[in-house]
Amino acid sequence: MSYTESLSKLLASADASEGCKLSVKTGGRTYTGLMMPRHDMSAPDTLVLKLDSGFNIGVRMRSDASIEVLEKPVKAVEKTEVPTFKKGLKKLVLLGTGGTIASRIDHRTGRVEPVMSGSEILNLIPEISDVANIESKSLFSVYSDNMSPEHWQKIAVAVAEEINSGADGVLISHGTDTMGYTAAALSFMLYNVPKPVVLVGAQRSSDRPSTDAAGNLIAGARFCVDGNKAGVFVVMHETIGDDLFAVHSGTRVRKMHSSRRDAFRSMNVPLVARIDRDGKIEHLSECRPVSDRKIKADTKMEENCLLLYCFPGMKPESxxxxxxxxxxxxxxxxxxxxVNESMIPLIRKATEAGIPVVMTTQCLEGTVNLNVYNAGREILAAGAIPAEDMLPETALVKLMWILGNYPADATESIMNVSFAGETSDRRVL
Amino acid sequence: MSYTESLSKLLASADASEGCKLSVKTGGRTYTGLMMPRHDMSAPDTLVLKLDSGFNIGVRMRSDASIEVLEKPVKAVEKTEVPTFKKGLKKLVLLGTGGTIASRIDHRTGRVEPVMSGSEILNLIPEISDVANIESKSLFSVYSDNMSPEHWQKIAVAVAEEINSGADGVLISHGTDTMGYTAAALSFMLYNVPKPVVLVGAQRSSDRPSTDAAGNLIAGARFCVDGNKAGVFVVMHETIGDDLFAVHSGTRVRKMHSSRRDAFRSMNVPLVARIDRDGKIEHLSECRPVSDRKIKADTKMEENCLLLYCFPGMKPESxxxxxxxxxxxxxxxxxxxxVNESMIPLIRKATEAGIPVVMTTQCLEGTVNLNVYNAGREILAAGAIPAEDMLPETALVKLMWILGNYPADATESIMNVSFAGETSDRRVL
Structure with missing residues (x-):
């Protein structure tokens, strides 16, 4: 199967090939997108374009069709030599874990595959070598939907090693799907970390002209170098342009859009900082300053924990x-x-059996308060632990961590101490 | 147990009693809140105030303390006579279902109890009688955390009856916790409803000076009268002031804050309309116009459905x-x-057993797309049905409704037809 002769000629004369960004005009309309391989199910006069939205569209090329190449595909980088370190710049370590940021589009399938090493990513962003001396190490390569507590543990151990070996900060390239969960896990495992630990990702693979990887990595590196803030952070686009980058607290950040560059939001707290394209940092909330303390990673986790979302019709027996x-x-x-009152006996049964039940809100913003309504009082009486304004995902990770490191009967008292900014100060009665 | 003599005198001289809104100055600080009953556990020199945030605070009254009454409590309304109907105004029906909007604060406990009938609510808002002739009927009185599909069915039947009996629109006063689920359920059950059906609620009980009930009810009534839009909607504060009210599509709305007045947001779509305090309606998206068609309610629901939130460490065996x-x-x-790849065999096992599995995104905004990554392709191959940009909660309600009314093997084709605006148009491949 191949294109019609006229379409093949048109493509050749425009010097258009798979992976090029094209502007295609036909039938009075203009389409802009990446040229995909021919789809076996498409007619031979149909060109498949991947739109900026990520969707593929089949464009039937009429006799009036014209094609213009807007951008050539970014070439895969071959050189992987370690760049020369520049004197006077701080030393950062980039830990690669996989994800879209380490991915290329497979033009045969139009799908995204995780294949790039940290040095390959850095080689696509030569300007980052003016910000810091960055050493790249690959921990593993998985998309973040497949991250598990075991991966969090490996990352935490590696971060602690790098910081105790003198790194001024650690960048972690990570898939975006569960980046918030990993950021929360590192926040607890690396309690009182003395340097900036910054997760960065991308919503578009690093080999695409539209990638957000470079902007996020450079902003993350600048924050490590100039921010003087210690802790675990996520740095991602604040806007859909390449102009502003948001620094989020690792325990308060959530992916709130499936595909936009500005998908990540701080919930219930202001941003930690905002970084513009020139590297200027606007500080928006307080953090501990950087220090030279050694750290250790407390990575034990009780994996056998559940996050359950409550809904009308939810049956306790399920x-x-x-x-x-x-x-x-x-x-x-x-x-x-x-919760529906039918769920309360199950909460009681669990807590009486020593299984802690933590209450968060699916509103995601605002705080839990079980003292306003009778229903809340009954949930409290059944032994549930209100988690204030902690995100449900962060509460899950914290519960895993508490149960891994403390006796179970200490859960309630520890849950509502803020270890890493995960809850706002408790109010008095 | 009682207050100290000096505090008792201070309260008496300020004419302050339980339920009054007070400004209290002591120790160089000023506190504003509703005066609560004395707390048995508090010291006799401590006054308990309920802050606007809903939290109770104990204020120790020093020798420098002063008290000013800012507002007296709203008196319970005794008269329940039906108001005289005004000629020329449209006829609306207010169906009461309970919730904070129908609640009073119990000043003995500081908690909120659902006690008011629809006519009591209307009597607190005399100005609404200039907008429409509103007949009030009470269906039941539950907080919305206890709403179940059975309640949705009762509401849908009642709405259909009122519309078929000539109502120009139906207001439903409802708790806010699961208002979005109920709005989605009514959107499917009352397919192509010819009149406006508007859910309204309150984040503060109707007897509090700070209640948002009046604003929401008046805006909802104005939208019914002047909006010329048919469908199921939610009308709630768009801002924390009493200046702007948002009209949301019933299938796209979500409570995104546990306590703020402006908690409700339209996800993935613009608002249907915005109403200002003078009743001016700004139309922001298209809907079917009002008509005189009769309707019937298709209220069958398969209640035995689950909504499961995916998380790292999720074990399929659980x-x-x-x-x-x-x-x-x-x-x-x-x-x-x-999902984590360990979950995919369970998806396959379910779909092979004829149990449909619908995929949504916990990002809440943006669309599901299972064609970008290999992981997504495997989830598709396991038989999952992508629900595009449908909210998880709306997808749950729609699945219950599809399984209640159609053969199970029609689920996939029906899931992605937009019945009530619940998904954006499907893109072409």
Whole structure:
């Protein structure tokens, strides 16, 4: 199967090939997108374009069709030699874990594959070598939907090693899907970390002209170098342009859009900082300053924990075995932290069996308050632990960490101490 | 137990009693809040105030303390007579279902109790009688955390009856916790409803000076009267002031803050309309106009459906029994609709057993796209149904409705037809 003769000629005369960004005019309309391989199911006069939205579209090329190449594909970088270190610049380590940021488009399938090493990514961004001396190390390569607590542990150990070996900061390239969970896990495992630890990712693979990887990595590196803030952070686009980058607290950040560059948002707190394209840092909230303390990673996690989202019609019997066979449960209740009253006996049964049940809100913003309504009081009486304004995902990760490192009966008191900014100060009664 | 003599005198001289809004100055600080009953556990020199945030605070009254009454509590309304109907105004029906909007603060406990009827609410808002002739009927009185599909069915039947009996629109006063779920359920049950059906609620009970109930009800009534839009909508504060009110599509709205007045947001779509305090309507998206068609309510629901939120460390064995004993499952995956690969065999097992598995995104904004990454392709191959940019909660309600009214093997084709604006138009391949 191949294109029609006229379409083949048109492509040849425009010097258009797979991976080029094209402007295609036909039938009075103009389409802009990456040229994909011919689709086996498409007619021979149809060109498949990947739009900026990520969607593929089949364009039937009429006799009036014209093609213009807007951009050639970024060539895969061959050189992988370590760049020369520049005197006077701080030393950062880039830990590669996979994800879109380390991916290339496979033009045969139009899909994205994780293949690039950290040095390959850095080689695509030569200007970053003016910001810091960055040493690249690959930990593993997985998309973040497949990250597990075991991966968090490997990352935490590696970060602690690099910081104790003298790194001024650590960048972690990571898939975006579960970046918030990993950031929370590192925030607890690396309690009181003395340097900046910055997760960066991309919503478009690094070999695409439209990639957001470069902007995020450079902003992350600048924050490590000039921010004087210690902790675990996520640095991603604040806007859909390449002009502003947001620094989020690792325990407060959530992916709030499936595809936009500005998908990440700080929930219930202001940004830590904002970085513009010239590297100027606007500080928006307080953090501990950088220090030279040594750290160790407390990486133990109780993996057998559940996050359950509450909904009308939820039947306690559907979840009873899962709850009673777990070591701890986070509920994302409605509103101020409510559940259907039919769920309350299961909460009581779990807590009486020593299985902590933590209450968060599926609103995601605002705080849990179980003292306003009778329903809340009954949930409290059943032994649930209100998690204030902690994100459900962060509460899950924290519960795994508490149960891995502390006796189970200390869960309630530890849950509401803010270890890494994960809850706002508790109010007095 | 009682207050100290000096505090009792201070309260008496300020004419302050439980339920009054007070400004209290002591120790160089000023506190503003509702005066609560004395707390048995508090010291006799401590006054308990409920802050606007809903939190109670104990203020120790020093010798320098002063008290000013800012507002007296709203008196419970005794008269419940039906107001005289005004000629020329449209006829609306207010269906009461309970919730904060129908609640009073119990000053003995500081908690909120659902006690008011629809006519009591209307009597607190005399100016609404200039907007429409509103007949009030009470369906039941529950907080919305206890709403179930059975409640949705009762509401849908009542709405259809009122519209077929000549109502120009129906207002439904409803708790805010699960208002979005109910709005989605009514959107499907009342397919192509010919009149406006508007859910309204409140984040502060109707007897509080700070209540948002009046603003929401008046804006909802004005939209019914002047909007010329048919469908199921939610009308709530767009801002924290009393100046702008948002009209949301019933399938696209989500409570995104546990306590703020402006908690409700339209996800993935613009607002339907915006209403200012003078009743001016700014139309922001298209809807069917009002008509005189009769309707019937298709209220059958398959209640045995699950909404499962995916997270790192999620174990398929925890959820296998729940999934295999259900009639249908909605997953809130990460990013574009991904799950940990360990979950994919369970998706396959369910779909092969005829249990539909619908994929949504826990990002809440943006669309599911299972064609970008290999992981997504495997999830598709396992038989999952991508729900585009449908909210997870709306997908759950729609799945219940599809399984209640159509053969199970029609689920995929029906899931991605937009019945009530719940998905954006499908893109072409």
């Amino acid at each position: 979840f009873e075995d899962a709850v009673m066979n777990s070591k701890g449960v986070v509920l994302a209740g409605t509103g101020l932290g409510h | 959820f296998e029994d729940a999934v295999m004993n259900s009639k249908g499952v909605v997953l809130a995956g990460t990013g574009l609709g991904h």
